[in-house]
Amino acid sequence: MKEKEGFVDCPEQQMILYVEKEDGQFGPMQTGSYITKNYINDYFTKRNNLVHSLREQISRREISPVKLFMVLEDLTTKELSARTRIPSRKIKKHILPVHFEQLSEDLLHRYAAVFNVTVEQLLKADPGTEPLHDESPKR
Amino acid sequence: MTTIPFNHNMGAHCESGTITSLLNHAGLTISEPMVFGIASGIFFGYFHQHKSFTFPTFIVRNRPGDMRKNIQKRLGVKFQTFSFKQEQEGIEKLDGLLMQGIPVASQVDFYYMDYVPSWERAHVNVHFMVVIGKEDSEFIISDSYFPKPVRLKEESLRRGRFAGGNMSPKGFLFYPQYVPAEVDLQKPILKGIQKACFNMLHLPVPFIGIKGIRLFAKRVVDWPKLARDTEHLSHEVMKINILLEDQGTGGAGFRFMYATFLQQAAEIVNKPELKELSSELMTIGDGWREISLFAARIGKNRDLGPAKMAELSELIMDRAAVEERFFKQLKKSIK
Numbered sequence A: 001m002k003e004k005e006g007f008v009d010c011p012e013q014q015m016i017l018y019v020e021k022e023d024g025q026f027g028p029m030q031t032g033s034y035i036t037k038n039y040i041n042d043y044f045t046k047r048n049n050l051v052h053s054l055r056e057q058i059s060r061r062e063i064s065p066v067k068l069f070m071v072l073e074d075l076t077t078k079e080l081s082a083r084t085r086i087p088s089r090k091i092k093k094h095i096l097p098v099h100f101e102q103l104s105e106d107l108l109h110r111y112a113a114v115f116n117v118t119v120e121q122l123l124k125a126d127p128g129t130e131p132l133h134d135e136s137p138k139r
Numbered sequence B: 001m002t003t004i005p006f007n008h009n010m011g012a013h014c015e016s017g018t019i020t021s022l023l024n025h026a027g028l029t030i031s032e033p034m035v036f037g038i039a040s041g042i043f044f045g046y047f048h049q050h051k052s053f054t055f056p057t058f059i060v061r062n063r064p065g066d067m068r069k070n071i072q073k074r075l076g077v078k079f080q081t082f083s084f085k086q087e088q089e090g091i092e093k094l095d096g097l098l099m100q101g102i103p104v105a106s107q108v109d110f111y112y113m114d115y116v117p118s119w120e121r122a123h124v125n126v127h128f129m130v131v132i133g134k135e136d137s138e139f140i141i142s143d144s145y146f147p148k149p150v151r152l153k154e155e156s157l158r159r160g161r162f163a164g165g166n167m168s169p170k171g172f173l174f175y176p177q178y179v180p181a182e183v184d185l186q187k188p189i190l191k192g193i194q195k196a197c198f199n200m201l202h203l204p205v206p207f208i209g210i211k212g213i214r215l216f217a218k219r220v221v222d223w224p225k226l227a228r229d230t231e232h233l234s235h236e237v238m239k240i241n242i243l244l245e246d247q248g249t250g251g252a253g254f255r256f257m258y259a260t261f262l263q264q265a266a267e268i269v270n271k272p273e274l275k276e277l278s279s280e281l282m283t284i285g286d287g288w289r290e291i292s293l294f295a296a297r298i299g300k301n302r303d304l305g306p307a308k309m310a311e312l313s314e315l316i317m318d319r320a321a322v323e324e325r326f327f328k329q330l331k332k333s334i335k
Helices: A034-059 A065-072 A077-084 A088-094 A105-115 A119-123 B014-025 B032-038 B066-075 B087-099 B154-161 B186-201 B209-226 B230-246 B255-268 B272-300 B306-333
Strands: A014-020 A026-032 B042-047 B057-061 B078-082 B104-108 B127-135 B138-142 B150-153 B173-178
Touching (some): A026 A034, A026 B255, A034 A065, A034 B272, A065 A105, A065 A119, A077 A088, A077 A105, A105 A119, B014 B032, B014 B066, B014 B173, B032 B255, B042 B186, B057 B230, B066 B186, B087 B127, B104 B154, B138 B154, B150 B154, B186 B209, B186 B255, B209 B306, B230 B272, B255 B272, B272 B306
Antiparallel strands (some): B042 B057, B104 B127, B104 B173, B127 B138, B138 B150
């Protein structure tokens, strides 16, 4: 890749790209993320739709907030089990509302810590507000 | 406690960038592509099913930790390493090293790095960065993905260091304890290339190396059956772009950085054929870049029918063919 083709104006996500310089030498250039620059709004649309769909399933009592966070954070049952030290067979129960509602304080805290949310957010199935593209932190 | 004077540099990749920064700090001037190449970083692996992944995925670098181990073995550097069963012990060790003025690399789950924008975060237990100081309840971090040092809450670093799960960091820390005054790079370069060729051509595992690229090409057409819905499929297909370009590869799934290594290596080992191969790999990388852009485009347009998935498969299969030829030539060139 030539240096002039590598530049992407995206201050929100900077990165190093290795390119061919004008003198034929290969080396690093600091540039921006192509996908963040062009498609970040698509990411937020899909994520918001997913949160909406999972919350509807919670309101229909088909799943619990544990399942919502597992899907949002791409965690398998085995992976969540290893992170929370809660057996997989119990997690499979906790993704159902009837069992989730009986969770102890300790188990709620363990789930919340792994999902990086407060217990209150876990109970409300609230993953927090995603910053809009224009409000995202600048690097 | 204050911040240790440390020359922060951006790097393409977290592990090679971290090792490079630490070696430079310790007095050994070496480039990131040279670290990556000597450590046989270039790789390919496809995982259609894995207990820790919710969807098929692939990797484009060798096993996390192997870069450090290979650099130690091939350059004669001695890294001091620590992992911990008790969190408190790990927390005290890090504080102690910083008090001694030692910048120290830490392995963490990327998800808890609160200086990273939310859309970039994922539960990946193999992110590496250098801790260079502590002020009040915040650590000062030199993370090679960022243009400047960043601040991280004490609690976030604790969560990241002691996350459980696949490849759990267990609070892992390392720093170079001994760096030779002078290093002859010739043998390490040749050893690094030899091992990379073996990994890409001969590892007897059906999902690794060239065989892994072919498996990826064959199985990607099955992805629609595995997705929850079209938006999920779109997300996973667009992740091909992220895995090849955005997750610290230097572009084209590390192919551009490895080409840079080969160009630098050609002069050191005095083998002009490596320079020709470096140009060829740059062109091969352009093909991977084309796959990245294609995946992003069809994902965004939700144009994910059988014809487009087959086209994606063909593009990947073509990379397998050209990389097989390339690595065979590379192997021959160092004999």
